[in-house]
Amino acid sequence: MSTTTVALHMSDGLLNAPTSLLFGAVAIIGVGVALTRARSDLDDRAAPMAGLVAAFVFAAQMINFPVLPGVSGHLLGGALAAILAGPWVGALCVSIVLVVQAFLFADGGLTMLGANITNMALIGTALGYLVALAMRPIAARGRSGLMATAFVAGFVNTVAASLGFVLEYAIGGAAGYSVVTAALAMVGVHSLIGLGEGIITALTVGAVAGARPDLIHLLRRRRPLADDAAGEATMEGTS
Protein backbone atom coordinates (compact mmCIF):
# COMPACT_ATOMS: atom_id res chain seq x y z
CA MET A 1 0.00 0.00 0.00
CA SER A 2 1.27 3.40 -0.88
CA THR A 3 0.63 6.18 1.58
CA THR A 4 2.21 8.94 -0.45
CA THR A 5 0.45 12.22 0.01
CA VAL A 6 1.74 15.69 -0.58
CA ALA A 7 2.26 18.38 2.02
CA LEU A 8 -0.85 19.68 3.72
CA HIS A 9 -3.28 17.47 1.81
CA MET A 10 -5.42 15.81 4.48
CA SER A 11 -6.58 12.24 4.06
CA ASP A 12 -10.18 11.08 4.56
CA GLY A 13 -11.10 10.49 8.19
CA LEU A 14 -8.61 12.97 9.63
CA LEU A 15 -11.39 15.36 10.69
CA ASN A 16 -14.77 14.25 12.00
CA ALA A 17 -17.85 14.57 9.79
CA PRO A 18 -19.34 17.82 11.20
CA THR A 19 -15.97 19.60 10.91
CA SER A 20 -15.51 18.30 7.35
CA LEU A 21 -18.96 19.66 6.46
CA LEU A 22 -18.26 22.99 8.16
CA PHE A 23 -15.08 23.56 6.15
CA GLY A 24 -16.82 22.26 3.03
CA ALA A 25 -19.25 25.15 3.49
CA VAL A 26 -16.38 27.61 4.14
CA ALA A 27 -14.71 26.45 0.92
CA ILE A 28 -17.92 26.78 -1.13
CA ILE A 29 -18.47 30.34 0.13
CA GLY A 30 -14.83 31.30 -0.41
CA VAL A 31 -14.64 29.86 -3.92
CA GLY A 32 -18.02 31.44 -4.72
CA VAL A 33 -16.76 34.88 -3.71
CA ALA A 34 -13.55 34.31 -5.71
CA LEU A 35 -15.61 33.34 -8.79
CA THR A 36 -17.57 36.60 -8.71
CA ARG A 37 -14.54 38.79 -7.99
CA ALA A 38 -12.10 37.07 -10.40
CA ARG A 39 -13.99 38.29 -13.45
CA SER A 40 -12.67 41.85 -13.29
CA ASP A 41 -9.06 40.58 -13.16
CA LEU A 42 -9.43 38.43 -16.27
CA ASP A 43 -8.79 40.71 -19.23
CA ASP A 44 -7.45 39.49 -22.58
CA ARG A 45 -3.90 39.69 -21.31
CA ALA A 46 -4.45 37.98 -17.95
CA ALA A 47 -6.88 35.18 -18.87
CA PRO A 48 -4.47 32.93 -20.85
CA MET A 49 -1.75 33.48 -18.22
CA ALA A 50 -4.18 32.51 -15.43
CA GLY A 51 -4.81 29.07 -16.92
CA LEU A 52 -1.06 28.46 -17.20
CA VAL A 53 -0.51 29.61 -13.61
CA ALA A 54 -2.86 26.83 -12.42
CA ALA A 55 -1.03 24.25 -14.55
CA PHE A 56 2.32 25.53 -13.24
CA VAL A 57 1.14 25.19 -9.62
CA PHE A 58 0.00 21.62 -10.32
CA ALA A 59 3.40 20.78 -11.82
CA ALA A 60 5.39 22.44 -9.02
CA GLN A 61 3.33 20.65 -6.37
CA MET A 62 4.64 17.34 -7.71
CA ILE A 63 8.22 18.28 -6.84
CA ASN A 64 8.74 17.37 -3.18
CA PHE A 65 11.99 18.70 -1.75
CA PRO A 66 13.65 17.43 1.45
CA VAL A 67 13.30 19.63 4.55
CA LEU A 68 14.41 17.26 7.34
CA PRO A 69 15.73 13.69 7.32
CA GLY A 70 12.75 11.64 6.14
CA VAL A 71 10.44 14.64 5.76
CA SER A 72 9.64 16.48 2.54
CA GLY A 73 7.56 19.43 1.42
CA HIS A 74 6.54 21.17 -1.75
CA LEU A 75 5.17 24.41 -3.09
CA LEU A 76 1.54 25.19 -2.24
CA GLY A 77 1.47 28.05 -4.73
CA GLY A 78 -1.17 30.36 -3.29
CA ALA A 79 1.09 33.40 -2.90
CA LEU A 80 2.71 32.71 -6.28
CA ALA A 81 -0.65 32.50 -8.06
CA ALA A 82 -1.95 35.62 -6.28
CA ILE A 83 1.13 37.72 -7.14
CA LEU A 84 0.96 36.63 -10.80
CA ALA A 85 -2.80 36.52 -11.37
CA GLY A 86 -4.43 38.38 -8.47
CA PRO A 87 -5.86 37.00 -5.22
CA TRP A 88 -9.27 35.90 -6.56
CA VAL A 89 -7.91 34.18 -9.68
CA GLY A 90 -5.07 32.81 -7.54
CA ALA A 91 -7.48 31.21 -5.07
CA LEU A 92 -9.33 29.61 -8.01
CA CYS A 93 -6.04 28.31 -9.50
CA VAL A 94 -5.09 26.51 -6.27
CA SER A 95 -8.68 25.22 -5.81
CA ILE A 96 -8.65 23.72 -9.31
CA VAL A 97 -5.30 22.04 -8.60
CA LEU A 98 -6.70 20.51 -5.39
CA VAL A 99 -9.83 19.26 -7.17
CA VAL A 100 -7.76 17.66 -9.96
CA GLN A 101 -5.43 16.07 -7.38
CA ALA A 102 -8.29 14.66 -5.30
CA PHE A 103 -10.35 13.29 -8.18
CA LEU A 104 -7.68 12.18 -10.68
CA PHE A 105 -4.72 11.32 -8.46
CA ALA A 106 -6.41 10.16 -5.20
CA ASP A 107 -4.34 12.83 -3.43
CA GLY A 108 -6.18 14.58 -0.60
CA GLY A 109 -9.35 12.93 0.70
CA LEU A 110 -12.62 13.68 -1.10
CA THR A 111 -14.32 14.44 2.24
CA MET A 112 -11.35 16.68 3.17
CA LEU A 113 -11.51 18.69 -0.04
CA GLY A 114 -13.30 21.58 1.67
CA ALA A 115 -10.75 21.77 4.48
CA ASN A 116 -7.85 21.42 2.05
CA ILE A 117 -9.24 24.22 -0.15
CA THR A 118 -9.81 26.38 2.95
CA ASN A 119 -6.18 25.97 4.06
CA MET A 120 -4.23 26.08 0.82
CA ALA A 121 -6.46 28.00 -1.62
CA LEU A 122 -8.14 30.46 0.75
CA ILE A 123 -6.11 31.03 3.97
CA GLY A 124 -2.66 30.60 2.42
CA THR A 125 -3.47 32.65 -0.67
CA ALA A 126 -5.17 35.44 1.30
CA LEU A 127 -2.40 35.84 3.88
CA GLY A 128 0.34 35.52 1.26
CA TYR A 129 -1.32 38.15 -0.92
CA LEU A 130 -1.90 40.54 2.00
CA VAL A 131 1.81 40.38 2.80
CA ALA A 132 2.66 41.00 -0.86
CA LEU A 133 0.24 43.94 -0.92
CA ALA A 134 1.80 45.43 2.19
CA MET A 135 5.25 45.06 0.60
CA ARG A 136 4.16 46.43 -2.79
CA PRO A 137 6.17 49.67 -2.45
CA ILE A 138 9.28 47.47 -2.10
CA ALA A 139 8.16 45.18 -4.93
CA ALA A 140 7.64 48.13 -7.27
CA ARG A 141 11.21 49.35 -6.71
CA GLY A 142 12.85 46.71 -8.84
CA ARG A 143 13.37 43.04 -9.46
CA SER A 144 15.20 42.28 -6.21
CA GLY A 145 12.49 44.06 -4.23
CA LEU A 146 9.85 42.05 -6.07
CA MET A 147 11.69 38.80 -5.38
CA ALA A 148 12.08 39.67 -1.68
CA THR A 149 8.35 40.38 -1.53
CA ALA A 150 7.58 37.07 -3.25
CA PHE A 151 9.84 35.20 -0.81
CA VAL A 152 8.16 36.62 2.30
CA ALA A 153 4.66 36.14 0.82
CA GLY A 154 5.47 32.53 -0.04
CA PHE A 155 6.79 31.83 3.44
CA VAL A 156 3.73 33.36 5.14
CA ASN A 157 1.44 31.47 2.73
CA THR A 158 2.79 28.08 3.85
CA VAL A 159 2.83 28.81 7.59
CA ALA A 160 -0.69 30.31 7.43
CA ALA A 161 -2.01 27.26 5.57
CA SER A 162 -0.50 24.96 8.21
CA LEU A 163 -2.20 27.03 10.94
CA GLY A 164 -5.47 26.42 9.09
CA PHE A 165 -4.85 22.71 9.57
CA VAL A 166 -4.13 23.24 13.28
CA LEU A 167 -7.42 25.15 13.66
CA GLU A 168 -9.38 22.38 11.93
CA TYR A 169 -7.69 19.63 13.94
CA ALA A 170 -8.40 21.57 17.16
CA ILE A 171 -12.08 21.90 16.23
CA GLY A 172 -12.68 18.39 15.02
CA GLY A 173 -9.66 16.14 14.81
CA ALA A 174 -10.88 12.56 14.83
CA ALA A 175 -7.81 11.18 16.64
CA GLY A 176 -6.90 11.76 20.29
CA TYR A 177 -3.41 13.17 19.63
CA SER A 178 -2.54 16.39 21.53
CA VAL A 179 -3.47 19.59 19.69
CA VAL A 180 -0.61 21.59 21.23
CA THR A 181 2.02 19.04 20.21
CA ALA A 182 0.50 18.88 16.73
CA ALA A 183 0.45 22.68 16.43
CA LEU A 184 4.11 23.08 17.39
CA ALA A 185 5.21 20.29 15.06
CA MET A 186 3.10 21.58 12.16
CA VAL A 187 4.33 25.16 12.41
CA GLY A 188 7.93 24.01 12.91
CA VAL A 189 7.99 21.76 9.85
CA HIS A 190 6.03 24.22 7.71
CA SER A 191 8.40 27.06 8.57
CA LEU A 192 11.08 24.97 6.86
CA ILE A 193 8.78 24.12 3.95
CA GLY A 194 7.89 27.84 3.83
CA LEU A 195 11.55 28.69 3.14
CA GLY A 196 11.37 26.41 0.09
CA GLU A 197 8.03 27.93 -0.90
CA GLY A 198 9.55 31.39 -0.58
CA ILE A 199 12.56 30.52 -2.72
CA ILE A 200 10.45 28.91 -5.49
CA THR A 201 7.95 31.80 -5.40
CA ALA A 202 10.77 34.37 -5.63
CA LEU A 203 12.56 32.56 -8.48
CA THR A 204 9.36 32.09 -10.50
CA VAL A 205 8.11 35.66 -10.02
CA GLY A 206 11.64 36.92 -10.76
CA ALA A 207 11.76 34.94 -14.02
CA VAL A 208 8.36 36.24 -15.14
CA ALA A 209 9.41 39.80 -14.22
CA GLY A 210 12.50 39.44 -16.40
CA ALA A 211 10.46 38.48 -19.47
CA ARG A 212 7.02 40.01 -19.03
CA PRO A 213 6.67 42.33 -16.01
CA ASP A 214 3.29 43.48 -17.38
CA LEU A 215 1.89 40.01 -16.61
CA ILE A 216 2.51 40.38 -12.87
CA HIS A 217 -0.78 41.36 -11.25
CA LEU A 218 0.87 42.81 -8.14
CA LEU A 219 2.75 45.38 -10.25
CA ARG A 220 -0.26 46.55 -12.21
CA ARG A 221 -1.44 50.06 -11.55
CA ARG A 222 -5.03 50.35 -10.44
CA ARG A 223 -6.79 52.18 -13.23
CA PRO A 224 -10.27 52.12 -14.76
CA LEU A 225 -10.59 49.60 -17.60
CA ALA A 226 -10.93 52.26 -20.31
CA ASP A 227 -7.74 53.99 -19.19
CA ASP A 228 -5.96 50.65 -19.12
CA ALA A 229 -6.79 49.95 -22.77
CA ALA A 230 -5.60 53.42 -23.74
CA GLY A 231 -2.41 52.96 -21.76
CA GLU A 232 -1.69 49.69 -23.48
CA ALA A 233 -2.20 51.27 -26.90
CA THR A 234 0.27 54.02 -26.00
CA MET A 235 2.85 51.50 -24.82
CA GLU A 236 2.53 49.50 -28.00
CA GLY A 237 2.84 52.68 -30.03
CA THR A 238 6.09 53.68 -28.36
CA SER A 239 7.82 50.32 -28.38
Added chain:
Amino acid sequence: MSTAPRQNRRRSGFLLGFGLVALLLASGVSYFADSSPDGLEAVARQGCTVVETAQGEQLRGECIAQSTTEHALDSSPLADYTLGGNEALTGAAGAIGFAATLAVAGGLFWLLRQRGAERD
Protein backbone atom coordinates in the same frame (compact mmCIF):
# COMPACT_ATOMS: atom_id res chain seq x y z
CA MET B 1 1.46 49.60 -37.26
CA SER B 2 3.53 46.44 -37.35
CA THR B 3 4.22 46.61 -33.62
CA ALA B 4 0.94 44.98 -32.53
CA PRO B 5 1.55 41.60 -34.25
CA ARG B 6 5.11 41.59 -32.92
CA GLN B 7 3.80 42.26 -29.42
CA ASN B 8 1.31 39.43 -29.79
CA ARG B 9 4.02 37.07 -30.97
CA ARG B 10 6.20 38.01 -28.02
CA ARG B 11 3.26 37.50 -25.69
CA SER B 12 2.40 34.04 -26.98
CA GLY B 13 6.11 33.18 -27.04
CA PHE B 14 6.35 33.82 -23.32
CA LEU B 15 3.15 31.91 -22.54
CA LEU B 16 4.42 28.95 -24.58
CA GLY B 17 7.72 28.99 -22.68
CA PHE B 18 5.98 29.24 -19.30
CA GLY B 19 3.73 26.31 -20.22
CA LEU B 20 6.69 24.23 -21.42
CA VAL B 21 8.54 24.80 -18.14
CA ALA B 22 5.47 23.60 -16.23
CA LEU B 23 5.09 20.55 -18.48
CA LEU B 24 8.78 19.73 -18.01
CA LEU B 25 8.40 19.96 -14.22
CA ALA B 26 5.39 17.62 -14.23
CA SER B 27 6.72 15.10 -16.73
CA GLY B 28 10.47 15.09 -16.06
CA VAL B 29 11.63 16.80 -12.88
CA SER B 30 8.88 14.95 -10.98
CA TYR B 31 11.09 11.82 -11.14
CA PHE B 32 13.53 13.56 -8.82
CA ALA B 33 10.90 14.46 -6.20
CA ASP B 34 11.67 13.39 -2.62
CA SER B 35 9.47 10.41 -1.78
CA SER B 36 9.68 10.90 2.00
CA PRO B 37 6.43 11.67 3.84
CA ASP B 38 5.62 15.36 3.56
CA GLY B 39 5.30 17.79 6.45
CA LEU B 40 1.69 17.02 7.33
CA GLU B 41 2.07 13.28 6.85
CA ALA B 42 5.17 13.24 9.07
CA VAL B 43 3.43 15.21 11.83
CA ALA B 44 0.27 13.13 11.47
CA ARG B 45 2.30 9.97 12.07
CA GLN B 46 4.11 11.26 15.15
CA GLY B 47 3.44 8.91 18.06
CA CYS B 48 2.66 5.94 15.87
CA THR B 49 4.82 3.17 14.51
CA VAL B 50 4.16 1.76 11.08
CA VAL B 51 3.62 -1.99 11.17
CA GLU B 52 3.56 -4.08 8.00
CA THR B 53 0.70 -6.55 8.12
CA ALA B 54 -0.97 -8.82 5.60
CA GLN B 55 -3.57 -6.07 5.06
CA GLY B 56 -0.86 -3.52 4.31
CA GLU B 57 0.66 -0.83 6.52
CA GLN B 58 -1.03 -0.20 9.85
CA LEU B 59 -0.40 2.51 12.42
CA ARG B 60 0.10 1.41 16.04
CA GLY B 61 0.12 3.90 18.93
CA GLU B 62 -1.55 7.30 19.15
CA CYS B 63 -1.26 9.79 16.32
CA ILE B 64 -3.30 12.14 14.12
CA ALA B 65 -3.25 9.82 11.12
CA GLN B 66 -4.80 6.96 13.08
CA SER B 67 -8.35 7.84 12.08
CA THR B 68 -7.53 8.23 8.40
CA THR B 69 -8.87 5.83 5.82
CA GLU B 70 -7.92 4.74 2.32
CA HIS B 71 -8.74 7.28 -0.39
CA ALA B 72 -12.09 6.46 -2.02
CA LEU B 73 -10.41 6.55 -5.43
CA ASP B 74 -7.23 4.74 -4.37
CA SER B 75 -7.63 2.19 -7.14
CA SER B 76 -8.08 4.80 -9.87
CA PRO B 77 -5.60 4.45 -12.74
CA LEU B 78 -3.77 7.69 -11.85
CA ALA B 79 -3.69 7.15 -8.05
CA ASP B 80 -0.52 8.47 -6.38
CA TYR B 81 0.75 10.03 -9.61
CA THR B 82 1.37 6.73 -11.38
CA LEU B 83 -0.19 5.00 -14.36
CA GLY B 84 -1.88 1.87 -13.07
CA GLY B 85 0.49 1.81 -10.08
CA ASN B 86 3.60 1.89 -12.27
CA GLU B 87 5.95 4.48 -10.74
CA ALA B 88 8.13 4.45 -13.85
CA LEU B 89 5.29 6.29 -15.57
CA THR B 90 5.04 9.16 -13.06
CA GLY B 91 6.10 11.56 -15.79
CA ALA B 92 3.17 10.51 -17.99
CA ALA B 93 0.78 10.89 -15.03
CA GLY B 94 2.27 14.35 -14.45
CA ALA B 95 1.75 15.32 -18.08
CA ILE B 96 -1.89 14.18 -17.87
CA GLY B 97 -2.37 16.21 -14.69
CA PHE B 98 -0.77 19.27 -16.30
CA ALA B 99 -3.12 18.96 -19.30
CA ALA B 100 -6.18 18.34 -17.11
CA THR B 101 -5.42 21.36 -14.88
CA LEU B 102 -4.78 23.57 -17.90
CA ALA B 103 -8.04 22.41 -19.51
CA VAL B 104 -10.17 22.95 -16.38
CA ALA B 105 -8.56 26.28 -15.44
CA GLY B 106 -8.37 27.54 -19.02
CA GLY B 107 -12.02 26.61 -19.57
CA LEU B 108 -13.20 28.23 -16.33
CA PHE B 109 -11.24 31.45 -16.89
CA TRP B 110 -12.42 31.64 -20.52
CA LEU B 111 -16.03 31.29 -19.34
CA LEU B 112 -15.56 33.93 -16.63
CA ARG B 113 -13.96 36.22 -19.21
CA GLN B 114 -16.93 35.77 -21.58
CA ARG B 115 -19.43 36.57 -18.85
CA GLY B 116 -17.35 39.54 -17.74
CA ALA B 117 -17.26 40.85 -21.31
CA GLU B 118 -21.03 40.52 -21.68
CA ARG B 119 -21.53 42.68 -18.63
CA ASP B 120 -19.23 45.47 -19.84
